[in-house]
Amino acid sequence: MTPMKFRPLTFGVTRVTLRDGAPGVHYLQADQALEPYPERMTDRLRHWAQTVPGRSFVARRIKLADGSLGDWRHVSYGETWQTARNIAQGLIERGLSAERPVVILSENSIEHALLSLGCLIAGVPFVQTSPAYSLISTDYEKLRHVIRTVTPGMLFASDAARYGKALQAVASEDMEVVLLEGELAGRPSTSFAALAATAETPAVDAAMAATGPDTITKFLFTSGSTKLPKAVINTQRMWCANQQQMAQSMPVLTEAPPVLVDWLPWNHTFGGNHNVGMVLYHGGTLYIDDGKPTPALMHETLRNLREIAPTVYFNVPTGFEAIALAMKTDSQLRKTLLSQVRMFFYAGASLAQPVWDSLYESEELEIGERIVMATGLGMTESGPFGLYVTSPNVQAGDLGVPTPGMQVKLVDLQGKTEIRYRGPNITPGYWRAPQETAEAFDEEGFFCSGDAVKWIDETDIHKGLKFDGRIAEDFKLATGTFVSVGPLRARITAAGAPYIQDVVLTGINLKEVGAMVFPTPAVRRLSGLPAGTSMHDVLDSPPVLAHFQQVLNELAKTATGSANRIARLCLLADPPTIERGEVTDKGSINQRAVLTHRADTVNKLHADELHYILKPQA
Known part of the structure; x- marks a missing residue:
């Protein structure tokens, strides 16, 4: 089979070192050291102001009197x-x-x-x-x-x-x-x-x-899934070290000033630290995108991408899904978006394989090669950049290897392997919360992420790690069997693409695993019903129910036991809400918040009291 051709992209870290610690503990790090970095991010701003004062740092479309958006203000x-x-x-x-x-x-x-x-x-x-x-x-x-x-x-x-x-x-x-x-x-x-x-x-x-390095730059609040949000202390050292780590892991950032077209909210570390910091560090230009991967605002993102050619492009899976769909028929979008971009990068949730395939198809049609879809792992407390993939052959769930200067600790815990972090990009703690800070770090000073990982290939550690769910999301059935939520959610989402936005698993202390599905707007087309039909009626339509019945049947064929067999499934007409903490600004689902606020639906799902409950058919 002929290898697929990718637009050239250099991967900065391709080898790691691994050593054993106490029983059930291993330490992993990149085989290269972290290079020097500035003491403060303002040093970089001053540098660019002195050397390229006329270069555009930030641009945003002007809001007109009628509420529409006009030309760019630079x-x-x-x-x-x-x-x-x-x-x-x-x-x-x-x-x-x-x-x-x-x-x-x-x-x-x-x-x-x-x-x-x-x-x-x-x-x-x-x-x-x-x-x-x-x-x-x-x-x-x-x-x-x-x-x-x-x-x-x-x-x-x-x-x-x-x-x-x-x-x-x-x-x-x-x-x-x-x-x-x-x-x-x-x-x-x-x-x-x-x-x-x-x-x-x-x-x-x-x-x-x-x-200096210890000066606090900002407080970034966590999403607050089960408690009120915590204020993560961000220092100059964290931000500058993390940008240098990114530059060494992603050398494409150093080859030319990056151009970003970005909607990701700055109150999240992905948009506010990762992307804004990237532009500042490398003297790039940030086009603020007033669009968003929602039915009401996605048109603005597509408009911007038809006009501005980014050199690297970041989004969440729902955004890439909408872009993949649009590129099938929008030649101007394909032409502009793919003209200069060297790397796509997703985070926040798993990217379904059909979306990946659709992007590749459009790329090969337009430019005769594929764009690397990179990803990694990070969190607010890690600056956020922590792990990054090592080759263009990325699969859903791959995370890669640690960035230079950050040491990873792998700890066997509750039948899984938790990943923990230590390095200059790690937060010193939570503001005015000494108890929460103490609980977040282990005895060696590693930050306990709560994320579970496993090797992409146990015979080749240099390929790195892949995601194995959030330990706090996993639960036991009444039989004592553990349900690994993250991988199972990813399987369901992939099987139901492009009609599944996200999934919340149910069954804590019960006999069976259930699934509550948030559908994408595409189910309206699937239903065949006229525009304006209520989502409740759309989800009750025979074509939609038949599709999800087939998805459930196919999933049942590959299930190996009660922990990964979806025994019952319901479709949710009411989308997750930000106000109740069910979803973040960038679209990531909060499993615990959904279960808490929709406890009545969970109970009725497992008591066979909902209007429609799908179950696997032989």
């Missing part, structure tokens, strides 16, 4: 540096600090970026919160928790009309409110323009010089 490195210094002066004058940081409520924007960089220069941590905490939540519980945890001195939001209620609910009198647009009724606020117009003084250079 801000250069020179403009960014000067405006960020002005903002830094304003923060210094206000006496803000780690004890009184800046909380940002809004979505990705040019002003959001400028304020963040002003904070970096001034040595004042910033806190990027999920816009959903302000715009979707009705009780503002998570936003109040953020405010209580970090005690900010300043709150920033893009406009009073959208964020006013949240600000009025959480802002105390000693918190200054900064707004890009509008004013709040009954309380004073500062315009972003006024903050950005503060005249800098020598205090700015003094403040930046006072920052």
Whole structure:
């Protein structure tokens, strides 16, 4: 069989070293050392402002009066540096600090970026919160928790009309409110323009010089699956070391200034640390994508990708699925997106093989070769970059090998192997949470990730590791048999593609494994029903039920026992919600939150009390 041709891509780490520790413990690391890196990310911003001041750092489409989006507004490195210094002066004058940081409520924007960089220069941590905490939540519980945890001195939001209620609910009198647009009724606020117009003084250079590797850059909150979110401390060392680790693992980043077209939210480490940091570190350009992999907003992402050619492209599986579908018929999308891109990269969930195959088909049609679909493993506490694949022949679930400078500890635990991290990219802990911090690290100082892994090929450790689920998600049936949730969810999603968005497994302390399926919008086409039909009726339609019955039957043929046999399945018409923590801003499902909030559905599924319950047929 002729090997498939890929667009050339160098893999920086292809060999590892492994040593044994105590029984059931092994240590794994890259065979190359971490090279020197800057003390602070602002060193890189200053470098690019001095050497390529006219190069565009960030761009975003201008919002027109009718709400539509127009041409791109660009801000250069020179403009960014000067405006960020002005903002830094304003923060210094206000006496803000780690004890009184800046909380940002809004979505990705040019002003959001400028304020963040002003904070970096001034040595004042910033806190990027999920816009959903302000715009979707009705009780503002998570936003109040953020405010209580970090005690900010300043709150920033893009406009009073959208964020006013949240600000009025959480802002105390000693918190200054900064707004890009509008004013709040009954309380004073500062315009972003006024903050950005503060005249800098020598205090700015003094403040930046006072920052160093241990300076806190930001607090990033975890998703909070079972408890309220924790504030992960991010330092200059973490961010800079992680960017150097990425550069050595992904040499493509060093070959030319990266161009990104990116929607990933900055309140998540993937978008805010990984991607924004990548652009800053290498002097690239970030096009802020106001689209999102949802039916209502995906058209904007596709529009941007028809116009702007990224050099590397990052997304979650649902985004790649929509792009794969569009590329089948959209020649302009294929032409632009595939013209310069050297690497695709997905994270957040498993990418179904049919999506992979569809992307490859379009790539071969357009450019005569495939684009490497890379991936890895990381988390907020690891900066996030931790593991990265070692070859173009990536399979669903592959994670790869550790990045240089980070040591991995593999620990046999509950019949699985947990991966733990130690290195300069690992957080020192959680802000104002000493007990949670102590519980997160083992006796050797390794961060306990809760992720389970196993070897891609036990005969060749240099191929690295693959994902084996989240240990905390796994559960036992009443028989005492463990159910490995992650791999089983991936099997179901792949078997039901392109009609399964995600799956939540049920059956804790019961006799059988059940599955609650969140379908994709594609089921509407499958049903054959007219547009506007309710999702409940769509899921009750004979074509949809017949399809999922067939999926269930096929899965049953390959099941080897009760732990991986889906004995009952139901389709959920109501999508997971951000407000209840069932899904994150970037689309990752939260298994525990879904089980908690839909406990009645779980009970009825296993009691045969739902309207439609599918079971395997012989």
